[in-house]
Amino acid sequence: xxxxxxxSGLLDVVQxxxxxxxxHEGINPGGAMDxxxxxxxxxxxxxxxxxxVIEMCFPAATLRFNQSACIxxxxxxxGALANGKPVPVHHTIMVPANTELTFAKNVRGAFAxxxxxxxxxxxxxxxxxxxxxxxxxxxxxxxxxxxxxxTFNAPQPxxxxxxxxxxxxxxxxxxxxxxxxxxxxxxxxxxxxxWDAIVTSSFKLTSLSDRMGYRFESGPLKKxxxxxxxSSAVMRGTVQLLPSGQIICLMADHQTTGGYPRxxxxxxxxxxxxxxxxxxxxxxxxxxSLEEAEALWMEHCRLxxxxxxxxxxxxxxxxG
Amino acid sequence: xxxGNVLDERTNENALRFFFHLxxxxxxxxxxxxxxxxxxxxxxxxxxxRTRSSNAFSSVKxxxxxxxxxxxxxxxxxxxxVTIPVCYHSQLGLDIARMAEEKKTSESELINxxxxxxxxxxxxxxxxxxxxxxxxxKQLATPRLAxxxxxxxxxxxxxxxxQTGIYPLDSPGGWNIVGRTPLKLxxxxxxxxxxxxxxxxxxxxSISRKEFDGFSLANFNPVQS
Numbered sequence: 001x002x003x004x005x006x007x008s009g010l011l012d013v014v015q016x017x018x019x020x021x022x023x024h025e026g027i028n029p030g031g032a033m034d035x036x037x038x039x040x041x042x043x044x045x046x047x048x049x050x051x052x053v054i055e056m057c058f059p060a061a062t063l064r065f066n067q068s069a070c071i072x073x074x075x076x077x078x079g080a081l082a083n084g085k086p087v088p089v090h091h092t093i094m095v096p097a098n099t100e101l102t103f104a105k106n107v108r109g110a111f112a113x114x115x116x117x118x119x120x121x122x123x124x125x126x127x128x129x130x131x132x133x134x135x136x137x138x139x140x141x142x143x144x145x146x147x148x149x150x151t152f153n154a155p156q157p158x159x160x161x162x163x164x165x166x167x168x169x170x171x172x173x174x175x176x177x178x179x180x181x182x183x184x185x186x187x188x189x190x191x192x193x194x195w196d197a198i199v200t201s202s203f204k205l206t207s208l209s210d211r212m213g214y215r216f217e218s219g220p221l222k223k224x225x226x227x228x229x230x231s232s233a234v235m236r237g238t239v240q241l242l243p244s245g246q247i248i249c250l251m252a253d254h255q256t257t258g259g260y261p262r263x264x265x266x267x268x269x270x271x272x273x274x275x276x277x278x279x280x281x282x283x284x285x286x287x288x289s290l291e292e293a294e295a296l297w298m299e300h301c302r303l304x305x306x307x308x309x310x311x312x313x314x315x316x317x318x319x320g
Numbered sequence: 321x322x323x324g325n326v327l328d329e330r331t332n333e334n335a336l337r338f339f340f341h342l343x344x345x346x347x348x349x350x351x352x353x354x355x356x357x358x359x360x361x362x363x364x365x366x367x368x369x370r371t372r373s374s375n376a377f378s379s380v381k382x383x384x385x386x387x388x389x390x391x392x393x394x395x396x397x398x399x400x401x402v403t404i405p406v407c408y409h410s411q412l413g414l415d416i417a418r419m420a421e422e423k424k425t426s427e428s429e430l431i432n433x434x435x436x437x438x439x440x441x442x443x444x445x446x447x448x449x450x451x452x453x454x455x456x457x458k459q460l461a462t463p464r465l466a467x468x469x470x471x472x473x474x475x476x477x478x479x480x481x482x483q484t485g486i487y488p489l490d491s492p493g494g495w496n497i498v499g500r501t502p503l504k505l506x507x508x509x510x511x512x513x514x515x516x517x518x519x520x521x522x523x524x525x526s527i528s529r530k531e532f533d534g535f536s537l538a539n540f541n542p543v544q545s
């Protein structure tokens with residue numbers, strides 16, 4: 001009962017909802033870059049929202065299912081093929097034993113997710129199955145590579161032919177280029193022209209972007225002060241002003257503290273949208289209030305709850 | 321919560337005092353409490369707070385204000401004492417010879433300066449288990465390297481400005497390396513992977529190269545609480 005890595009991709013890692021409660025020790029939460037995609041993949045296979053999944057970048061791994069499995073793909077569309085036949089993103093799929101899953105084409109997005117019904121049999125480290133690449137701990141403690149074998153937690157339904165269930169979660173879910181933010185603690189360190197620039201310019205994602213942070217290219221922003229910040233806590237979505245006047249948005253593998261001014265905080269709802277942007281794509285920022293951000297988050301939770309119960313119901317009729 | 325914006329030990333003590341107060345009175349929907357030099361940051365789960373209140377931020381803010389009121393600001397910090405053996409041999413203390421030369425002093429004088437006082441762990445950051453400690457004697461204080469090293473070995477003890485710290489993992493870094501400890505500041509296999517905690521008081525003890533090479537981790541307990 002397992003899936004094996006036949007050929008490794010650029011960066012394939014096991015991730016879940018993240019590792020909380022250890023940031024005072026310098027251990028970051030990590031977790032899936034696109035949390036919504038992780039939750040959708042898990043909903044489609046009837047898992048708890050934050051169950052561990054395989055996160056892939058393009059070029060992605062080639063995987064082999066050694067037994068039948070109930071799986072789902074979500075997030076980026078990498079033109080998945082199961083034994084050469086196209087498989088869509090955001091559907092529940094049954095694959096028979098000896099299915100080889102390959103990814104042919106970088107169609108859209110940056111991070112793709114694979115979930116398996118019941119999840120993978122992987123021990124938790126500090127309460128999470130997320131891979132922490134810097135600490136070399138959690139799950140495999142490294143990117144997956146050829147020969148790795150991920151055992152399933154639960155028995156899988158037997159099928160002899162691939163079945164793609166006809167219902168799906170909307171595929172354009174949370175795509176877009178407008179990223180909403182609230183002001184960061186040092187927002188007023190920017191001069192007025194830079195305040196304008198934040199909301200009127202577009203910011204191009206550079207190729208120096210990874211799980212730690214997304215760097216943007218823009219006209220340089222300026223501080224109105226010579227004050228320096230003492231290292232303070234940062235989090236996923238914290239936008240820092242670098243000494244060069246460029247900005248970086250910290251992502252899943254961020255350090256727990258940082259000394260650059262924190263000018264913006266991307267709202268939780270829009271972090272997945274940002275995570276799926278690729279190098280050389282542009283985004284714009286829009287400032288909203290904390291109250292609006294909170295309301296958007298609650299609306300998002302309601303929507304995710306609906307998706308989860310709809311999937312549960314559908315799966316029940318098929319799998320019993 | 322911001323307790324000031326300049327680094328002095330009093331301000332940091334207040335931040336740490338509040339950190340310990342929050343840890344002791346922790347709510348189940350607080351995800352992380354992160355102390356830094358002069359601040360404490362609380363990460364909370366909006367969804368869980370909203371099950372009890374219609375505005376998560378103002379509800380948490382109110383709780384924090386009550387906690388600031390309830391916190392005993394005259395209390396001694398519940399600090400653990402941690403002893404860290406360090407070999408200052410110039411093969412391991414990659415910068416100690418250069419520092420002695422720059423400061424027109426001897427390596428043994430720098431070792432004396434580094435070991436003669438205890439240091440407070442102000443905060444942990446940068447890497448899992450990287451403790452920012454201070455403050456070192458003015459004579460020992462040294463600016464960061466202009467050209468950071470691409471790889472500093474795990475266990476390296478460094479000085480940057482008036483701070484001292486230990487690299488828990490192999491990492492790029494710009495601190496002046498004065499020695500190396502055989503202790504593992506970070507070990508994923510341990511129940512508590514991180515050795516130093518915010519607020520700890522650290523005493524460095526000089527050991528020889530021979531003691532470093534033959535050091536037995538099993539027979540050494542660095543922490544006295």
